[in-house]
Amino acid sequence: xxxxxxxxxxxxxxxxxxxxxxxxxxxxxxxxxxxxxxxxxxxxxxxxxxxxxxxxxxxxxxxxxxxxxxxxxxxxxxxxxxxxxxxxxxxxxxxxxxxxxxxxxxxxxxxxxxxxxxxxxxxxxxxxxxxxxxxxxxxxxxxxxxxxxxxxxxxxxxxxxxxxxxxxxxxxxxxxxxxxxxxxxxxxxxxxxxxxxxxxxxxxxxxxxxxxxxxxxxxxxxxxxxxxxxxxxxxxxxxxxxxxxxxxxxxxxxxxxxxxxxxxxxxxxxxxxxxxxxxxxxxxxxxxxxxxxxxxxxxxxxxxxxxxxxxxxxxxxxxxxxxxxxxxxxxxxxxxxxxxxxxxxxxxxxxxxxxxxxxxxx
Numbered sequence: 001x002x003x004x005x006x007x008x009x010x011x012x013x014x015x016x017x018x019x020x021x022x023x024x025x026x027x028x029x030x031x032x033x034x035x036x037x038x039x040x041x042x043x044x045x046x047x048x049x050x051x052x053x054x055x056x057x058x059x060x061x062x063x064x065x066x067x068x069x070x071x072x073x074x075x076x077x078x079x080x081x082x083x084x085x086x087x088x089x090x091x092x093x094x095x096x097x098x099x100x101x102x103x104x105x106x107x108x109x110x111x112x113x114x115x116x117x118x119x120x121x122x123x124x125x126x127x128x129x130x131x132x133x134x135x136x137x138x139x140x141x142x143x144x145x146x147x148x149x150x151x152x153x154x155x156x157x158x159x160x161x162x163x164x165x166x167x168x169x170x171x172x173x174x175x176x177x178x179x180x181x182x183x184x185x186x187x188x189x190x191x192x193x194x195x196x197x198x199x200x201x202x203x204x205x206x207x208x209x210x211x212x213x214x215x216x217x218x219x220x221x222x223x224x225x226x227x228x229x230x231x232x233x234x235x236x237x238x239x240x241x242x243x244x245x246x247x248x249x250x251x252x253x254x255x256x257x258x259x260x261x262x263x264x265x266x267x268x269x270x271x272x273x274x275x276x277x278x279x280x281x282x283x284x285x286x287x288x289x290x291x292x293x294x295x296x297x298x299x300x301x302x303x304x305x306x307x308x309x310x311x312x313x314x315x316x317x318x319x320x321x322x323x324x325x326x327x328x329x330x331x332x333x334x335x336x337x338x339x340x341x342x343x344x345x346x347x348x349x350x351x352x353x354x355x356x357x358x359x360x361x362x
Contacts (some may be wrong), residue, residue, distance in 0.1 A: 004094075006058060009296040013167070016344075017047040021147050023239065023240045023241065023304050024238060024239060024240070024329075025210065025235045025237060025238060025239070025240055025243075025322050026322065027234075027335060028240075028321060028322050028323070028326050028327055028330060028335070028339075029321045029322050030260060030339055030342050030346075031346070032194045032321065032322050033345060033346070035261055036346065036349065036350065036351060036352050036356075037172050037173075037331070037351075037352050037353055037356075038173075038352060038356040039173055039174065039175060039355070040180070040355060041180070041184040041185075041355045042351075042355075043202070045065070045188070045204070045205075045206050046065055046066055046204050046205065046208075046209060047065075047350070048061070048064070048065045048204050048356075048357045048358055049062065049064060049065065049066075049141065049350055049351075049357040049358070050062075050063040050064060050065045050068065050071075050357065050358050050359070050360055051063075051341060051344070051345055051350065051357070051358070051359045051360070052071060052295075052340045052359075052360045052361075052362065053333060053337060053338070053359065053360070053361045053362070054362060055059060055332075055333050055334070055337070055361060055362065058334075058336075058337040058340065059152040060340070060341055062348065065204045065209075065357075066209065067137045067210060067306065068217075068315075068360070069209065069212040069213045069216045069218065070214075070216070071360060071362075072213070072216070072218050072269075072271060072313075073218075073269060074216055074217035074218065074266050075217055075218070075219070075266075076218050076219070076268060076269045076270075076271050076313070077218075077219045077220075077221060077259060077263040077268055077269065077270050077271065078213065078218055078219065078220045078221070078273060079171065079220075079221050079223060079256070079270060079271065079272055079273060079277050079281065080187075080189055080199075080202055080205075080220060080221070080222050080223075080273045080274075080277065081187075081202060081222075081223060081224060081225050081273065081274055081277050081280070082187070082189050082190055082191040082192055082194055082222045082223070082224055083190065083191075083192055083193075083194055083195040083199060083225060083226050083227060083276075084186065084190035084191060084193040084194065084195065084225050085167065085168070085186055085190070085193075085195045085196070085197065085227075086104060086161045086165065086168075086184060086193055086194065086195065086196060087100065087161040087162055087164055087165035087166055087167055087168075087196050088105070088161055088168045088281060089102070089103055089165055089166050089167070089168040089169075089177070089198045090102040090103075090104065090130065090133075090136075090161075090165045090166075090362070091165050091166075092129055092130045092131075092136065093128070093129050094126065094128065094129070095127055095129060095263065098118060098119055098120060099118070099119070100116065100117070100118045100122075100128045101116075101117040101118070102114050102115070102116055102128060102136060102149065103115040103116075103117075103168060103196060103229060104160065104161055104165065104196070105146060105196060105228060105229055106194075106226075106228075106249075107157065107158065107194075108148060110157070111136075111139065111148055111149050111150035111157060112148075112149050112151070112160065112309040113142060113146050113147070113148060113149075114136070114146060114147050114148070114149040114156065115145065115146055115147075115229055116128075116138065116145075116146075116147050117150070118159070122138055122147070123138070124138055125137065125138065126138045128149075130151075130153070130164050132153065133153045134151070134152065134153030134154060134163075134164065135151070135152055135153065136149045136150065136151045136152075137149065137150050137151075137152070144246065153246070154225045161193075161279055167181040167182060168186050168196050168197065169181060169185065169291070169354075170197060170232060170353070170354055171232060171301055172320070172353055172354075173353075173354065173355070174274060175191040175309065180195075181306075184203070184355075185198050185203070185354070185355075186198065186203075187199065187202035187203055187205065188206060188207060188212075189202065189222065189263070190204055190223045191193070191222075191224075192226075192251075194224075194226035194228055194249070195226045195227040195228075196227060196228060196231075197227040197228075197229075197231045197232070197354075198354060199227060199273070199274045199276045199277070200226070200274065200317045200353075200354045200355075201273045201274035201275075201315050201316045201317055201358060202273050202274060203354070203355070205273075207248065210236070219259060219263070221255070221256040221259040221260060222253070222256060223250065223251065223252050223253070223256050223277060223280055223281075224250060224251045225248055225249070225250035225251075225276040225280045225298070226248055226249050226250070226277065227245050227248065227275070227276060228248045229246070230245055230246030230248070231325075233246070233321065234320075234323065235323060235324055235327075240301075240303040240304075240327055241303060243301060243303075243324060244299065244301065245299050245300070245324060246299065247297040247298065247299045248276075248279075248297065248298055248299075249295070249296075249297055250276075250279075250280040250283070250284075250295070250296060250297070250298055251294070251295040252280070252284055252292075252294050252295075252323055253293055254292075254293040256291055257284075257291045257292050257294075260281070260291045260310070261291050264291075264310065268352065269309075269312040269313055270310050270311055270312050270313075271312070271313040271314070271315060272311045272313070272314050272315070273315045274315065274316055274317075275316060275319075275325050275328050275329070275346060277311075278302070278311050278314060278327070278328060278332075279298055279300045279302065280298060281310045281311055282300060282308060282309060282310055282311065283296070283298040283300045284296075284310075285309040285310045285346060286300075286309070301324055301327075302324075302328040302331050302332075303324075303327045303328070303331055304323035304330075304331050304335075306331050308332060309338050311332070313361060313362045314329065314332055314333075314360075314361045315358060315359070315360050315361075316329055316358070316359055316361070317351070317352075317354065317357070317358055317359065318342065318345060318350065318352045318353065318356055318357065318358055318359060320353065326338070329361070330361075332361060333361045339361065345359075
């Protein structure tokens with residue numbers, strides 16, 4: 001008899017300090033040849049490989065992503081993140097001529113919360129020239145080195161990314177953004193603008209795959225989590241548990257909440273498309289209201305000995321070594337099976353990271 005997942009559970013109880021497993025960041029390292037880091041998307045969306053890992057046995061199988069509908073169970077609930085990537089990277093210059101790079105993080109009441117990179121120090125009142133009578137002025141410094149920046153010369157503050165920005169490709173893609181990235185670094189179901197990085201597990205989906213999922217009786221629910229710059233932030237602490245994740249905004253609609261409640265009540269599998277969906281669902285499960293319509297913030301860092309209350313299968317890309325993302329995946333499926341799967345992916349020349357291939361853990 002299957003145990004029905006609990007809705008609105010109490011916060012998990014951690015092990016006593018003396019018996020809590022020591023999980024070092026270096027435990028999540030692995031060798032990766034640089035040539036396996038995908039620099040461009042596949043020629044055709046969805047034409048990617050899919051490694052399938054069985055949690056119970058550690059068994060590994062190799063498939064194509066287009067086979068996903070046949071690898072899931074009828075009546076599974078697939079949960080996707082419909083956040084849309086902003087053209088958040090803006091290149092400018094100081095009035096003295098030095099180059100400045102802005103990364104728009106979040107819209108404020110006036111202006112934007114922004115990550116500012118410059119060779120020399122920046123200060124309140126400094127203007128970043130953006131050409132054609134446009135500039136951004138640094139108003140005040142916030143936590144984590146972020147700045148409130150107010151822009152002038154644009155049709156509106158909301159229009160700043162589209163009028164001045166480019167797609168903010170992650171640093172391991174060692175090229176400038178191109179026109180192909182405007183569509184391919186965006187899921188086909190992206191709706192709500194707000195992310196500075198794509199929820200990459202969703203990049204593989206096509207309308208045809210969704211049609212086949214529906215024909216097989218697999219339900220799809222949409223939530224939103226806006227990915228912040230913390231997704232690129234490396235884990236620098238010796239122990240995983242000392243790392244902190246920047247808060248990110250997520251929303252669950254009433255329709256999505258109702259679908260998730262029904263799936264858990266009926267002991268159907270909830271399949272998270274990506275680590276962003278996983279963190280949002282597991283955060284909601286631990287909230288006071290449980291699975292109800294909500295908009296909130298999450299800084300949930302999933303690492304051992306975390307216990308999953310909602311997610312029963314995970315679709316994800318291959319992640320950087322020593323990152324919070326690979327820690328989440330390894331917590332879900334076990335560190336040794338995940339590292340073995342990564343070693344197999346390297347051996348079989350899978351493509352890694354944002355534009356790479358996918359992994360299904362069931």
